[in-house]
C-alpha cells in the first residue's frame with residue numbers, strides 16, 4: 391500500500407473513532423470507516439488526486455474527498471484537529487479494548503479522568519470503576535480480559551519473545567552468501583523491557599536475496615511491505631519485523647541510526663550540527679561540501695563527534711551524551727561479571743527441575759556460587775515446612791561438597807505479609823545463608839500500608855534482598871502503589887539489596903526505578919528467579935535492565951567475590 395494511502399486511512403479511521411467517542415452520528419462514523427478501508431485498499435497512490443478523482447473511490451463522497459485534499463495539501467484536517475482538542479489521544483486507545491465501547495470510554499474519561507490503558511488498569515485494581523453507572527465487578531473483569539487480549543495482539547511484545555525471533559532471523563540471514571554483516575537494532579538492541587517491532591539490518595551489495603529470504607521464513611503470517619531498501623513482515627504471533635539492507639560502507643551509520651533511540655539520535659545530530667557536520671543513516675558528512683567523513687563503524691562516527699562509543703543500553707537521552715563528553719560513562723555491568731544467581735526454585739516448591747538438575751545447570755554456566763531459595767510456608771499452596779527445608783539444606787550441603795568449583799548457598803524466598811512480617815521466626819531464619827523476601831499477596835492495600843510493609847521487610851535483619859520489588863507483571867498487573875522513595879531509602883539504610891528480577895514478564899525493578907534507587911546508594915542483585923533449568927539464561931534480560939539503569943559491578947552484589955557477598959548477607 392502506498393504510504394500516503396496508509397496515512398489517509400489512519401486519519402479517516404481516527405475521525406470515525408472520534409465521532410463515535412463524542413457521541414456523534416453512528417451513520418457518519420460508519421461512512422468514514424468504510425472510506426478509510428477503501429482508501430487503504432486502493433491500488434493507486436492517492437497523493438496527487440483531486441476531489442473529482444478521489445470521489446471515484448468507492449465510499450468516498452464530496453465531504454470526505456475534500457478532507458483528503460485538505461490533508462494532502464496542508465498535512466492536517468481542521469475537522470479532525472477540532473475533535474482531537476476535546477478528546478485526549480489516550481481515550482481513543484481505550485476504545486481498542488474489546489468489551490469497551492466508545493460511550494464507556496468517554497464516560498471513564500469524564501467521570502474518572504482516565505485517558506490511558508495503564509490508568510484504566512490502575513483504576514480497576516483500585517476498584518474505582520464499580521461505582522460508575524453501567525459498570526460492575528463483572529464489567530471490570532471483562533475489561534481486564536479485553537486489555538490482556540489487546541496487549542497480546544496489537545500491543546508491545548515481551549523482550550524474550552522478540553529476542554527469540556530476532557536471533558533466529560539474524561542466524562538465517564547471516565548464513566546467506568553475500569552477507570557481510572547482520573544484526574538487530576532498535577529497542578531490542580537497547581534492551582527495552584517491551585518491543586514495538588524488531589529492526590534487523592544487513593550489510594550487503596545486493597538486497598533482493600535477503601528480502602526474499604525474510605518473506606519466505608516459515609513464521610511469516612503477512613508481508614506488510616516488500617521493497618529494495620526495506621521489507622516488513624508480521625509473524626503469526628503478531629510481531630512486526632523490519633529488515634533493511636545497507637551498502638556495506640554505511641553499516642556504522644545505519645546501525646547507529648536504527649538503534650536509536652530517537653531521542654538519542656536527535657542529540658547526536660545536534661552535536662554534528664554544532665561541528666558543521668551532518669549525520670544521517672548514510673553517514674557523517676561535511677555540512678557545506680557534502681563530503682563524507684565516515685560511515686563504516688559506530689565507533690568512528692562517535693569519535694568524529696568527539697565522543698567515546700556509547701553502549702546501546704544507555705542511548706535514551708538520559709544524560710549519556712553529557713556523561714560521554716565528560717568521559718564519565720559508567721563502566722556497565724555485563725553478564726560475564728555475574729558470579730552467581732541468588733533467587734532460584736526447585737521442584738520442592740513450584741519449580742519444575744530437581745535440586746540436582748538446577749545445580750548442574752548453574753555449574754555449567756560457570757557460576758562461582760548459587761543460591762537455592764524455595765518458597766516459604768505462607769504461600770500456602772507450596773506446602774512448605776521447616777522439616778522439608780532442613781532436609782533440603784542437608785542435600786544442598788552434600789552437593790556443595792561434590793561441586794568443587796561452585797559454592798552452594800541455602801536460602802529461601804520469604805513472603806512479606808500484610809504488615810511486613812515474614813514466614814518464620816528469627817531463630818529459624820538465622821540458619822539460612824540468604825533470605826530473599828517478596829510480596830505475593832495483598833497487592834491492593836493503601837499506599838501508606840504498602841510502603842510501611844516494604845520498609846518493615848527491609849528492616850528485618852535476616853532479609854538481605856527484596857525480591858521483584860514492585861511485583862508488576864508486564865501487560866498484566868501494574869506495580870504496587872507504594873512510596874518507593876521511602877523503600878529505597880530504607881534499603882540503603884539497612885543494607886538490603888533490591889532485586890532486578892530477570893523474568894521477562896517481570897523485569898522488576900525496571901530501568902527508571904533502578905536509576906532512582908541508585909541515587910539513594912542502594913545495592914542490587916540481578917537474579918533469574920528460575921523455576922526450571924531453562925530459565926537460568928533469563929539473567930541476560932535482567933542485565934539489560936541493570937545496564938539501562940547505569941549499574942556497574944560495584945552496584946550489584948552478585949558480581950562480588952563470595953567473601954564480600956557473605957559479609958553483605960550477614961544479619962544486621
Ligand code: DGT
Pocket residue numbers: 575576577578582584585586587588589647648649650651652655656
Ligand atoms: P519500538 O520498535 O517501538 O520498540 O522502538 P524502536 O526504538 O525500535 O523504534 P522504531 O522501530 O520505530 O525505529 C527504530 C530506530 O530508528 C529508532 O530507535 C530510531 C530510528 N528512527 C526511526 N524513526 C526515526 C525518526 O523519525 N527520527 C529519528 N531521529 N530516528 C528515527
Ligand code: CA
Pocket residue numbers: 576577578586587588589
Ligand atoms: Ca523497533
Ligand code: CA
Pocket residue numbers: 576587588589632
Ligand atoms: Ca521499526
Ligand code: ZN
Pocket residue numbers: 803828830857858
Ligand atoms: Zn516471588
